Amino acid sequence: MIRRIVPYVLVVLSLAGGLAALSVRPATAETKRSADYVVLVGIPGLRWEDVTEQGTPNLWRLAEHGSIGSLSVRSALKPTCPVDGWLTLGAGNFAGWRRSTPVTAACPPLTVDVQRPDGIGAFLPDLDRQAVQYNQRSQTWGAVPGALPESVRCTAAVGPGAAVAAARPYGRVDTYEPQLPDDPRKLLSECTLSMVDLGAVSGEDPVARQTAAARADAVLARVLAARPDNSLVMVAGLADTDQTSRLHVAIADGPGWDGGWLTSPSTGRDGYIQLVDLAPTALTTLNRPLPERRFVGQPATSVAGRPERLPDAVSFPADADREAGAQRSVATWFFGVLAAVQLVLAIVVVPLLRRARRHVGDERSIPKPISDAVELLLLASALAIPAALVADLVPWWRGGQPGWLFAAVLVFVLAAGTAAVRLVPAFRRTLGPLAMVVTVAGAVVGLDLLTGARLQLNGVAGYSVLDGNRYAGVGTVGLGVFLTGVLLGGGVLAQRFAKSWRPLVMAVLGGVGVFLVGSPYLGSDPIGAVALTAGVCIATALSTGGWLTLGRLAAASVAGVAVTSVFAWIEVRHPAAERGSLGRFVEALGDGTGGTTLQRASKANLDALVGSPLTFLAVVGAALLWLALLRDWGGLRRAYGLYPSVRAGAVGIGVAVVLGGLLGGTALDLAGAAAAVVAPMAALTALRVLDHASDFTRPAQPAPQVDAEGVGAA
Structure with a gap:
């Protein structure tokens, strides 16, 4: 009994013991940022490339004095058109304005019926039907349009877009002007919260964009001249203007916002904030409580580290916008080509598997x-995603043809990596290629995490901040590759130890x-850590060989639940603004909104299942394993019998990717990223095992004959 329990005790101690260090965060002194007034200025479509010292001098000076960052304008709909951006600002949550037709090119003009029955405020008769009811019945975020103005006593709005954000849930705007007055001092000081719509900057024509930006900048000059004392002014390019998603301008200028980078706990990345962060930032600055369960963003803050010269500082968000814009199209064809290549290799490998096994004395078939x-093609295919991560060390997105430049860099890195693995003497061993590939894959992602996950940020094999799902840490593709490196790498390493030591190694x-x-x-990524924990528990249980019995499954489940409980305990101990997805889910279970969270995760799973090329990679990998490699002639069963720790790692990967995909809302994306590495190496290992089958199953030698004198016959 003690021998059976020891592996699971080791898992709990190794995982939970390390995680306990995460429960205490270092104390950080934060400057108190408060103001008597907040002025939110919206310029939909404004990008950092539009802000210049000569063309937009007022924006430039505001950026010099204040804090700047890149704004991700995700809303409940894609693309985030100006009306959706303004509505999301007022809701503090991912919201959208009901659309009669899908957006196929440019966003429609912002035409909202704004009535002024008393000449002071305004009324939006369409708000309830087009926004409030639509978001409550057709969306899963629980957004309440007007949650921001409902949280303050008085709100002033200038322009139709600002009226959408400043309207209370029943459509009333406290104070409204269709255009900014010549002297807006009285208007901006009448309410503690003011919103100003300066029009959109749209299109791709540089001249037209510069003209629109200069027009908005001229009106901004009057806002800045009339801003109340002790006020925070935030300028945001709070929407896209067509189907092309981009990063936009975010500037905050006021007490405590001097010369830094904007960031928030919702992004965890210096220089990045979300559109949904603006509402909680405004309320926190005004020392107002945040409405419970209505805001999904977090208050933005200013952190040091920005270059002193503004041209140098602006180059960072502008470059991030170019990279994020190029990443989406390049990533689509990269994973499409990878899926096609792995499908062709799977088809080619099947007849080779049937002919690979040879007996003693037989010639190579x-x-x-x-x-x-x-073997080289399988090796290169398995290294494709790690090579794509390394390729982002080169700024390929700055070229005139970013797709072709990335392809050239990728081919070079992939060729160098494949040649390096091929020339290592260990490559000749049966498990040599598998050991080296999974080690390289895990090391690339692990080193990237230790250095700030810069290769995954807006990377082709990483995540795009335009999606608004992740801004820091490990992404779905990186997690799939990393858990493959940990579990299969652990299996290969444990195989070199005595059976009693293998659970400890895993x-x-x-x-x-x-x-x-x-x-x-x-x-x-606490969800990814929980999934990896489950995989480690199963791999540890199977590392000494044998089957996944009910007892082993139960003990592994107990160990997994114990470590998951440690994660949950750590998460809920953090302040609400610093909790991750696991902590927010536990909180949702406690306050009765867990059903909405599960519904949102289900929708995310469905969207990922039908709209991602990684799903095809997962299907190809599963088909190759089930229809060929795991057959009697496929060779993988024999490899598992010879190397039980490798089998344990493979089973652990299966458990981890299924659990992580379901809980993380990524469906088969995680499995597809893991399959891109596992499937080619499983095929290569099976070919090696079949080719060397005679090394392990030699026919029995006949006993020597003995003559009458007891002397063996010659």
Whole structure:
């Protein structure tokens, strides 16, 4: 009984012991940022490339004095048109204005019926039907349009877009002007919260964009001249203007917002904030409480580290916008080509598997040049995603043809990586290629996490801030590759130890992996850490061989629940603004909104299932495993029998990707990223095992004959 319990005790101690260090965060002194007035200025479509010292001098001076960042304008709809951006600002949550037709090109003009029955305020008769009811019945975010103005006594609005954000849920705007008065001092000081619509900057024509930006800048000059004392002015390019998603301008100028980067706990990345962060920032600055369960954003703050010269500082968000814009199209064709290549390789491998096994004395049934070429192709295919991550070290997005430049860099990195693995003497061993590939894959992602996850930020094999799902830490693709490196790498390493030591090897290596994924300073993905924990528990249970019995499954489940409970305890101990997805889910279960959270996760799973090329990679990998490699002639069963720790790691990967996909709302994306590495290496290992089958199953030698004198016959 003690021997049976020891592996699970090791898992709990290795994982939970390391995670306990995360429960205490270092104390950070934060400057008190408060103001008597907040003025939110919206310029939909404004990008950092539109802000220049000569063309927009007022924006430029505001950026010099204040804090700046890149604004992600995600809303409940895609794309986020100006009316959706203004509505999301007023809701403090992902909201959208009901659309009669989908947006196929440019966003429609912002035409909202704004009535002024008393000449002081305004009334939006369409708000209830087009926004309030639509978001409550057709969306899963629980957005309440007007939650921001409902949280203050008085709100002033200038322009139709500002009226959408400043309207209370029943459509009333406290104070409204269709255009900014020549002297807006009285208007801006009448209410503690004011919103100003300066029009949109749209299109891709540089001249037209500069003209529109200069027009908005001229009106902004009057706002800045009339701003009340002790006020915070925030300028935001709070929407896209067509189907092309981009990063936009965010500037905050006021007491305590001098010369830094904007950031928020919702992004966890210096220089990035979300549109939904603006509402809680305004209320926090005004020392007003945030409405419970209505805001999904977090108050923005200003952090040091910005270059002293504004041209140098502006180049960072402008460059991030270019990279994020190029990443989306390049990532689509990269994963599409990778899926096609792996499908072709899967088809080619099947007949080779049926001919690979040879007996003692038989000649090779597969010519060596063919087997060598297939091995190299499988090796390169498995290294494609790690190579794509490394390729982001080169600023390929700055070229005139970013797609072709990325392809050239990727081919070079992939060729160098494949050649390096091929030339290592260990490559000739049966598990040599598998060991080196999963080590490289895990090391690339692990080192990236230790250095700030810069390769995954807006990377082709990472995540885009335009999606608004993740801004820091490990992404879905990186997590799939990393857990493959941890679990399969742990299996290969454990195989080199005596059977009694294998659980310890798996537990320790898994503990390091869970720490990297779950740490709020590194991977910042508690859901991924829980999934990896489950995989480590199963892999530890099976590392000594045998089957996944009911007893082993129960003990592994108990260990997994114990570590997950540690994660949940750590998360809920943090302030609400610093909790991750696991902590927010536990909080939702406690306050009765867990059903909405599960509904949102289900919708995310469905969207990811039908709209991601990673789903095809997962299907191709599963088909290759089930229809070929796991057959009697496929070779993988034999490999699992010879190397039980490798089988344990593979089973752990299956558990981790299924659990992580379901809980994280990524469906088969996580499985697809793991399959991109696992499937080619499983095929290569099976070919190696079949080709060397005679090394392990030699026919029995006949007993020597003995003559009458007891002398053996010659």
